[in-house]
Structure formats: structure tokens, C-alpha cells
Amino acid sequence: MKPPKTGPALPISATEAKTLFADWKAARVLVLAVSGGPDSMALMWLAARWRRAVTGGPDLIAVTIDHGLRRGSAREARHVKLLATSLGVTHRIVRWSGAKPESGLPAAARDARYRLLARTARAHGALHILTAHTCDDQAETVLMRLSRGSGIAGLSAMARETMRDGFILARPFLNVPKSRLIATLKKAKIDYVEDPTNRDLNFTRPRLRALMPALAEEGCDAHNLTRLASRLARANTALELLVDGAERYLALQDDDAQHPGFRTEAFAVLSEEIKVRLLLRVIDRIGCEGRAELGKVEALLLALESAANHAGFGRRVLLRRTLAGALVTLTSERISVEPAPPRRRTN
Numbered sequence: 001m002k003p004p005k006t007g008p009a010l011p012i013s014a015t016e017a018k019t020l021f022a023d024w025k026a027a028r029v030l031v032l033a034v035s036g037g038p039d040s041m042a043l044m045w046l047a048a049r050w051r052r053a054v055t056g057g058p059d060l061i062a063v064t065i066d067h068g069l070r071r072g073s074a075r076e077a078r079h080v081k082l083l084a085t086s087l088g089v090t091h092r093i094v095r096w097s098g099a100k101p102e103s104g105l106p107a108a109a110r111d112a113r114y115r116l117l118a119r120t121a122r123a124h125g126a127l128h129i130l131t132a133h134t135c136d137d138q139a140e141t142v143l144m145r146l147s148r149g150s151g152i153a154g155l156s157a158m159a160r161e162t163m164r165d166g167f168i169l170a171r172p173f174l175n176v177p178k179s180r181l182i183a184t185l186k187k188a189k190i191d192y193v194e195d196p197t198n199r200d201l202n203f204t205r206p207r208l209r210a211l212m213p214a215l216a217e218e219g220c221d222a223h224n225l226t227r228l229a230s231r232l233a234r235a236n237t238a239l240e241l242l243v244d245g246a247e248r249y250l251a252l253q254d255d256d257a258q259h260p261g262f263r264t265e266a267f268a269v270l271s272e273e274i275k276v277r278l279l280l281r282v283i284d285r286i287g288c289e290g291r292a293e294l295g296k297v298e299a300l301l302l303a304l305e306s307a308a309n310h311a312g313f314g315r316r317v318l319l320r321r322t323l324a325g326a327l328v329t330l331t332s333e334r335i336s337v338e339p340a341p342p343r344r345r346t347n
């Protein structure tokens with residue numbers, strides 16, 4: 001069924017903006033991440049108008065990271081400063097001066113951006129960094145993760161608030177279509193820049209973005225994709241609560257609870273999803289090589305189950321595997337998890 005045709009996008013009203021920003025009214029300082037593109041220029045304009053209308057609201061600091069990757073990036077940053085100054089918002093330009101990698105440039109730029117935003121937030125005593133992610137960005141994130149075969153947590157995509165490096169990353173526009181932000185800027189007669197890399201089909205995200213109109217014709221539009229993300233986020237929260245409960249249950253069953261791991265028999269009766277999540281948690285805690293990949297944890301669980309099925313009694317080791325810096329050992333009594341020994345150098 002084709003989705004119903006909708007009218008032209010409406011600008012965000014002052015009353016709507018008050019609701020969108022309400023969660024952060026009591027903050028002392030808010031950092032606004034403003035690239036100069038339409039979404040974040042609207043973020044700055046709407047936040048400044050909201051701030052003028054509330055008494056005792058937070059100080060606003062707009063921050064533009066100049067990645068130094070395109071000609072004209074410094075000029076774009078100055079363009080943001082002009083608008084910030086006219087709105088009475090403090091503005092900082094921070095340049096990414098580190099070495100730029102040959103491959104994986106978007107991911108490296110993104111990491112550098114969040115690091116520099118966090119550094120600036122710290123310098124201004126801010127706990128919150130607001131970005132202008134829209135419901136279109138959320139839909140693209142869901143598609144990217146679908147195409148990589150992510151699980152429930154990954155498909156939940158971005159949350160309205162997430163912790164990162166000790167800061168709260170806040171996304172007030174996660175349910176707002178980009179078209180409404182553009183309509184807001186148009187009405188306020190504010191110019192913005194369009195980053196040409198957003199249309200560069202050498203990158204995955206722009207390629208998926210280009211598919212969106214055809215998918216929307218079939219009903220797979222931003223609205224339905226973001227609805228999927230929020231439903232899965234809800235399911236994910238419920239599952240994590242079950243994992244909390246399972247963790248406590250297993251700890252009570254375990255007479256060696258000081259050492260990370262689970263009693264094999266008690267672990268075996270849990271459902272697959274809970275087992276995978278328990279393994280993920282303990283490996284993340286003990287290993288020191290970052291988050292274990294879901295597919296690898298699923299493979300580990302299969303191997304544990306198959307080895308446990310062929311077990312006799314006693315403490316004989318049935319399986320030993322390392323994953324993400326953790327060493328997992330199975331006996332018929334216990335699944336133990338400890339830091340993996342350092343890898344041997346191969347030269």
C-alpha cells in the first residue's frame with residue numbers, strides 16, 4: 001500500500017520547540033553541535049529562540065568542528081559564527097588537527113568530532129551535547145544496521161539521550177523530519193550549507209539515502225523505520241531487565257561467585273537470547289578489546305552448547321575460547337571468564 005500523500009512541511013513553532021527542549025531546561029550549560037548544515041543551523045536558531053523565552057534556562061555554546069577535509073570548511077565555520085553572533089549565542093570553532101587516515105575517514109572524523117566536542121563541553125562546564133539528528137538520520141541508521149545484520153540492540157538505533165565519554169549526547173529532533181527543519185530555516189530566512197559528501201555515493205550512508213524515495217513508495221519510509229527503532233528499543237530495555245534478573249539468579253546459584261562466570265547447569269536452562277546477552281556482558285566486562293561482536297558471541301554460545309552436550313562429570317575442560325580479550329573456559333560445572341593472556345608476537 002502506498003503511504004498517503006502529505007502536505008508541505010510546517011516550520012517548528014515556538015510552542016513545539018519548548019516541548020522539544022524541555023528535558024534540558026534545568027541544565028547549566030548546553031553545547032550545541034553545529035556543522036553549518038540545515039539540521040544543526042535549525043538547532044541553533046530554535047534553541048536560541050527557546051532560550052530567550054525561558055527564565056533561568058541554560059547558557060548555550062555552539063561548537064563547530066572544522067575537520068579541515070574540504071576546501072571552504074573554514075568559511076562554513078565562519079558562516080555559523082555569523083548566525084550565532086546575531087542570535088547572541090557564544091560560538092567556538094575547533095579544528096581537527098590530527099593526522100587523517102587513508103581509509104575509514106568518515107569514522108575517524110566522527111570520532112575526532114565527538115572527542116573535540118567533549119573537550120569543549122568540559123572546558124565550558126557542560127554535561128550535555130545536543131546534536132541535530134533527525135528522524136531521517138534515524139531511518140538511515142536503521143537501514144545501515146539492517147544491511148549489516150544487526151540484532152535488536154543495533155536496530156534500536158539512536159536513543160534520545162546516550163552517555164558518551166562522561167557526557168550526555170542529546171538528540172531533541174530524533175522524531176522531527178528534516179523537511180520541517182528546512183521549512184523552519186526558510187521561514188526565518190536563514191542560509192545553510194549542504195555538505196557535498198552527503199551526496200558522495202562512494203560512502204554507504206549516501207547510497208542508502210538515495211534508496212529512500214523508492215523504499216518510501218513501498219511504505220518503508222522514515223516514519224515506519226523510526227517506529228521500528230523505537231519498538232525495538234522498548235523490547236531491548238525489557239530484555240536487559242530480564243538479563244539483570246538472570247544475572248542475579250545465576251550469582252545466587254554459584255558458589256564461586258567471586259570469579260566471573262556461571263554454573264553450567266543453571267546457565268543451560270535460560271533462553272538463547274538471555275544466554276547471548278549474559279555472555280556479551282561478562283565478556284565486555286572482563287575482556288579489554290572493546291565490545292564483542294554479536295555474531296561471534298552467538299558462535300561461542302553454539303560451541304559451548306555443543307561441548308556441554310558431550311560432557312561427562314568433573315572439572316575436565318570441555319572448551320576453551322578467547323573472544324574480545326576474554327578467555328572463556330567450560331567445564332561441566334562452570335563457564336568461567338577471565339582476562340585472556342597476552343597474545344604471542346608473531347615476528
Ligand SMILES: Nc1ncnc2c1ncn2[C@@H]1O[C@H](COP(=O)(O)OP(=O)(O)OP(=O)(O)O)[C@@H](O)[C@H]1O
Nearest residue numbers: 033034035039040063064065066110130131132133
Ligand atoms: N563539523 C561539525 N561540527 C559540529 N557538529 C557537527 C559537525 N558535523 C556534524 N555535527 C553534529 O552531528 C549531527 C549529525 O551529523 P552527521 O549526520 O553528519 O553525523 P554522522 O557522521 O552521521 O555521525 P553521527 O550520526 O553518529 O553523529 C549534526 O546534526 C550536528 O549536530
